[in-house]
Amino acid sequence: MKILVIGATGTIGKSIHEYLKEKKHTVYAAHRSSTTYPVDISDKNSINALFSQLPQLDAVINASGTAVWKHLSDLNEEDYMIGINSKLLGQINIVHTAEKYLKNKGAIVLTTGILGDHYEKNTVALSMVNGALHSFVNAASNEISKNITLNIVAPGAIQGNFPKDKKFADHYPVAIDDVVKIYEKAIHTSETGKILKIY
Numbered sequence: 151m152k153i154l155v156i157g158a159t160g161t162i163g164k165s166i167h168e169y170l171k172e173k174k175h176t177v178y179a180a181h182r183s184s185t186t187y188p189v190d191i192s193d194k195n196s197i198n199a200l201f202s203q204l205p206q207l208d209a210v211i212n213a214s215g216t217a218v219w220k221h222l223s224d225l226n227e228e229d230y231m232i233g234i235n236s237k238l239l240g241q242i243n244i245v246h247t248a249e250k251y252l253k254n255k256g257a258i259v260l261t262t263g264i265l266g267d268h269y270e271k272n273t274v275a276l277s278m279v280n281g282a283l284h285s286f287v288n289a290a291s292n293e294i295s296k297n298i299t300l301n302i303v304a305p306g307a308i309q310g311n312f313p314k315d316k317k318f319a320d321h322y323p324v325a326i327d328d329v330v331k332i333y334e335k336a337i338h339t340s341e342t343g344k345i346l347k348i349y
């Protein structure tokens with residue numbers, strides 16, 4: 151398969167990239183500071199420029215996007231807008247662009263996380279974005295064309311980033327190898343509109 155991985159040098163994206171390459175897929179590794187496939191998901195023109203230079207893809211996985219970590223009492227509108235423009239609208243714009251460029255029956259896989267469902271201190275802005283993406287995919291997966299599947303992987307905290315024996319959002323961290331297998335499942339499944347939770 152020809153697969154685009156956005157955020158391909160990050161904790162999650164790097165492991166996805168390496169795993170899919172081992173499985174003999176053709177993987178295009180994109181992120182902001184890439185010299186080969188630069189992209190900033192908070193800029194829809196940049197997303198369009200990336201897809202337009204690639205051959206027609208079977209799948210795109212996004213493992214990038216940020217939001218501000220602050221207590222509710224410290225969050226202002228600008229803080230919220232960072233998450234909205236990056237992790238929320240960035241992934242929504244990936245869906246709109248990918249719909250145009252992917253093959254029939256292609257797969258789009260987005261990333262949210264445990265904070266869509268579970269509370270952790272100082273993560274209000276991330277929880278908001280994750281919840282919005284879950285609702286977006288629930289609805290948009292019914293209307294996307296070309297029989298493209300649209301799913302989300304929602305991991306818990308990744309072991310290594312967080313100590314294995316310390317809970318995050320009331321759950322123990324998860325192993326990256328297990329998380330990567332969920333992304334693999336998401337590019338092959340015929341199911342759509344699913345939030346694939348691993349925590």
Ligand SMILES: NC(=O)c1ccc[n+]([C@@H]2O[C@H](COP(=O)([O-])OP(=O)(O)OC[C@H]3O[C@@H](n4cnc5c(N)ncnc54)[C@H](OP(=O)(O)O)[C@@H]3O)[C@@H](O)[C@H]2O)c1
Pocket residue numbers: 156157158159160161162163180181182183184189190191192213214215216236237261262263264304305306307308311
């Ligand atoms: N790590 C965890 O424990 C965890 C758990 C659950 C969910 N998540 C979610 O998973 C996603 C990835 O997390 P991560 O920890 O793997 O991130 P990370 O280690 O910070 O890596 C982020 C990756 O995305 C790229 N990137 C950042 N901003 C970008 C942008 N605007 N446009 C395009 N590429 C961009 C980075 O490269 P450049 O800097 O070169 O762009 C890098 O390749 C995030 O949405 C995070 O909330 C993470």
